[in-house]
Amino acid sequence: MQGVQALSAINSRPTAVVIADQLRESIIIGAFGPGDQINEAQVANQLNVSRGPVREALHRLVQEGLLLSRPNRGVFVQELTVRDVAEVYEAREVIECAAAEIITKMLPEDRARIVDGMRPIIDRMHAPLARDDWAQLGRIDLEFHTALVSSAGNTRLARAYSTLATESLICLSSFPSAYPEPDRVIVGHTEIAELLLEGSMQQLHLALHRHLSLDDYELRSSGEDDALRHGRNE
Amino acid sequence: MQGVQALSAINSRPTAVVIADQLRESIIIGAFGPGDQINEAQVANQLNVSRGPVREALHRLVQEGLLLSRPNRGVFVQELTVRDVAEVYEAREVIECAAAEIITKMLPEDRARIVDGMRPIIDRMHAPLARDDWAQLGRIDLEFHTALVSSAGNTRLARAYSTLATESLICLSSFPSAYPEPDRVIVGHTEIAELLLEGSMQQLHLALHRHLSLDDYELRSSGEDDALRHGRNE
DNA sequence: TTCCGTTGAATTGTAGACAATCGTACGCCT
DNA sequence: AGGCGTACGATTGTCTACAATTCAACGGAA
Numbered sequence: 001m002q003g004v005q006a007l008s009a010i011n012s013r014p015t016a017v018v019i020a021d022q023l024r025e026s027i028i029i030g031a032f033g034p035g036d037q038i039n040e041a042q043v044a045n046q047l048n049v050s051r052g053p054v055r056e057a058l059h060r061l062v063q064e065g066l067l068l069s070r071p072n073r074g075v076f077v078q079e080l081t082v083r084d085v086a087e088v089y090e091a092r093e094v095i096e097c098a099a100a101e102i103i104t105k106m107l108p109e110d111r112a113r114i115v116d117g118m119r120p121i122i123d124r125m126h127a128p129l130a131r132d133d134w135a136q137l138g139r140i141d142l143e144f145h146t147a148l149v150s151s152a153g154n155t156r157l158a159r160a161y162s163t164l165a166t167e168s169l170i171c172l173s174s175f176p177s178a179y180p181e182p183d184r185v186i187v188g189h190t191e192i193a194e195l196l197l198e199g200s201m202q203q204l205h206l207a208l209h210r211h212l213s214l215d216d217y218e219l220r221s222s223g224e225d226d227a228l229r230h231g232r233n234e
Numbered sequence: 235m236q237g238v239q240a241l242s243a244i245n246s247r248p249t250a251v252v253i254a255d256q257l258r259e260s261i262i263i264g265a266f267g268p269g270d271q272i273n274e275a276q277v278a279n280q281l282n283v284s285r286g287p288v289r290e291a292l293h294r295l296v297q298e299g300l301l302l303s304r305p306n307r308g309v310f311v312q313e314l315t316v317r318d319v320a321e322v323y324e325a326r327e328v329i330e331c332a333a334a335e336i337i338t339k340m341l342p343e344d345r346a347r348i349v350d351g352m353r354p355i356i357d358r359m360h361a362p363l364a365r366d367d368w369a370q371l372g373r374i375d376l377e378f379h380t381a382l383v384s385s386a387g388n389t390r391l392a393r394a395y396s397t398l399a400t401e402s403l404i405c406l407s408s409f410p411s412a413y414p415e416p417d418r419v420i421v422g423h424t425e426i427a428e429l430l431l432e433g434s435m436q437q438l439h440l441a442l443h444r445h446l447s448l449d450d451y452e453l454r455s456s457g458e459d460d461a462l463r464h465g466r467n468e
Numbered sequence: 469t470t471c472c473g474t475t476g477a478a479t480t481g482t483a484g485a486c487a488a489t490c491g492t493a494c495g496c497c498t
Numbered sequence: 499a500g501g502c503g504t505a506c507g508a509t510t511g512t513c514t515a516c517a518a519t520t521c522a523a524c525g526g527a528a
Contacts, residue, residue, distance in 0.1 A: 249511080249512085283513090284514075285513085287511080306518080307519085
């Protein structure tokens with residue numbers, strides 16, 4: 001009774017979590033524009049559940065920073081400013097570098113196992129890349145980086161990072177310009193994986209900085225700290 | 235109508251937040267031991283509110299990592315293992331170093347203002363130190379470090395850190411041994427403040443590592459990964 | 469004696485109704 | 499005409515009751 005793939009717990013997740021996942025996904029793909037209000041009751045009978053679980057899911061997303069709650073008024077999709085995007089990427093670089101540093105101090109065999117786990121993820125980038133499917137590519141991209149951080153074995157860092165990963169996906173849907181040129185994607189990630197294997201922290205630092213710094217991209221949008229109007233302005 | 239100190243919003247906070255704060259405080263001071271179950275209904279009529287807000291507060295603390303939710307069974311106070319404590323301190327060092335690095339790159343005048351804001355916090359450590367009031371001292375200690383991280387101006391890092399700060403307080407109540415000798419407390423923080431002013435990142439790195447590394451303290455408790463029984467075993 | 473199935477209590481999960489709160493728009497007074 | 503007060507609509511916040519689920523204890527059969 002072991003070796004069978006764990007049977008993946010039946011009736012797995014609480015309702016509120018399922019709802020939160022759906023809403024998160026909806027926000028990522030842009031079904032709700034920044035600033036839009038999300039109505040508890042409305043979501044509730046769209047999903048055929050009562051307001052309780054919905055409310056719980058919404059508050060969860062508020063705590064993740066995706067939604068903003070104005071007391072007694074409702075929850076609204078957080079408007080990302082240019083400054084927010086910069087913050088997210090700065091924070092990601094901090095945590096990823098730390099994770100990389102922890103990994104480089106591991107035994108070579110452990111590092112090898114970690115990198116071996118990352119290669120298939122990079123491989124899976126080819127398909128969406130060929131299709132110009134940026135949404136899916138971004139998802140796999142973040143999966144790679146999440147794997148990197150998780151491999152460091154620090155639950156706290158991993159948890160903090162998962163929030164940032166979600167925010168990054170939203171950033172991408174708001175700022176397609178923040179994504180590097182297609183041919184850089186694969187080599188960039190491969191480079192990071194190789195450096196992890198070699199264990200040269202200095203170069204990793206540089207590589208991650210290149211990978212996550214926004215200096216190259218033209219984010220200096222119209223206003224200085226204006227909220228992104230994100231396509232359909234209102 | 236400006237320049238008056240903002241009048242500090244009446245009817246300040248939502249009920250669930252107030253409850254969450256109270257519970258968090260109770261956990262920190264050890265009113266609930268690790269592993270104890272927290273009953274929604276029981277808390278509810280102790281506070282004369284219904285289960286709704288209590289439930290919301292509990293889920294909030296679950297997301298902070300203080301409580302553990304077993305679906306359909308209830309929420310329990312998270313049991314901190316030695317490994318958990320190590321994780322928390324490792325993560326703290328990561329974020330604090332990053333914050334310090336960001337600060338050292340600021341203008342000298344900004345750094346001066348930041349450090350000036352930190353000095354009064356250090357001063358407030360003397361009183362509880364003289365009284366041997368570790369709980370209060372720990373609180374001010376964390377206030378100092380939280381101020382450090384906040385000063386870096388990255389909301390995401392600050393939010394991640396606040397969770398770690400709370401966990402640290404619980405660690406302290408579980409492991410009094412993890413706190414340095416009394417006379418090191420003041421000088422340790424003063425040193426960090428001075429180095430921030432000077433802007434020498436290398437020494438800051440060392441100082442923060444010394445300040446947050448657990449190598450010196452005897453945490454290798456009884457079992458390897460045993461949960462802490464935290465005083466009153468049961 | 470050991471194992472399995474059933475029953476039971478306790479607690480969370482969900483639903484629907486009610487109350488409180490906020491923003492808006494209208495009307496009145498100055 | 500401008501500003502103030504008041505009533506209304508909409509939405510969240512809170513409460514009570516009910517349903518679903520889990521685990522543990524009990525009892526019977528192999």
